[in-house]
Amino acid sequence: MNDDAASLIGRDWASFLDLLDGAGWETPTRLQGWTVEDLARHVHWGMTLEADALELLAARSAGEAVGPAGEAVRTARGDPLEAPREQIVAALRGARGRLLRALAAAPSDPAALVPMPYGDLPLAFAVQIFVMEAAVHRSDLAHAVGADDRLGPGTHAPAAAVLQAFWPVLAADATAVPPTGTGFLLRGTSVVVEAEYDGVAWAAPTGPHAVVISGEDDEVLLAGYGRVPVEAARVRIDGDVALARRLKEYVPGP
Structure with missing residues (x-):
């Protein structure tokens, strides 16, 4: 697993959580029709989707989670966050921890195929998507709360x-x-x-x-x-x- 990518992902999602502290849930974002609450709930789904895909990859690599014909038993879906507002931050912290554990446990082969909902992707590219998602959504939240919305170093x-x-x-x-x-x-x-x-x-x-x-x-x-x-x-x-x-x-x- 690319430790540098995992560090970038962990850093930007930690920054997202820091920016969320004190942010108004009804604050509009630059994403049309989305408030900070909408963004936070989407981010939870995204992080759990990524963790789900990596966990499934690890299970496949260990010879688990596949049927007799080699097909995947399940696909990565992510967990929609339907909890009340007061539980959002804790849920996001849990999702971040789960994603980082999944990144640490992922196979080392960059060509290993990660089962994303829109098709299998090489691990090396899937991780780039995860870095981008963390960087851009951290930027979205920073912009909404009036903070520095530049993408973090290493994410360009x-x-x-x-x-x-x-x-x-x-x-x-x-x-x-x-x-x-x-x-x-x-x-x-x-x-x-x-x-x-x-x-x-x-x-x-x-x-x-x-x-x-x-x-x-x-x-x-x-x-x-x-x-x-x-x-x-x-x-x-x-x-x-x-x-x-x-x-x-x-x-x-x-």
Whole structure:
């Protein structure tokens, strides 16, 4: 298991809990329609989903939790948090502890397949998703309570890798498609995310980018994840500004 990734995940979820202390449950977040309470309940589900997947992986690796034909007996689902408000923080602390124990017990093979609800993923990539989730949701809460919402040190590369990998998946829920041949390049100080629409799907760029969005890693990634509108982010836009402003119409979520 990647100890550095586990450290990042543990750090950012601990910071989330610290930020939650004293936060108003009804405080709105930058996630449309979500309050701090909604975010906290979602985070509990997410952490328990990740722990569930890792525990199932460990069981599979030990020859357990599979049927006679080798199929999984169950899938990772996560635990919806339906407890009253006064129990949310304790439930989150418990979920964080469970996730960290599951990370510590995970197999060392980075190619081991983690059974996520949307398909099996190599452990090395699944852990990058877990790092991204902790970093971005900690940022969401920090923004809501007026704290520093920059992504934590060490999380920019995983966040960029996840956005790159899931770009076509996110685009499947788009409300609009750009002109054929439109290429986007999100260029931070240390990360790059890029894709081109070929008229059917998003793929690796084959020509010049129609839109280049550049700046500090945090600004570029928070815009890419839809946390900050492109036009409001402290970024430079080269190319078609109108297309740049529609980025999250073409690649919505997550």
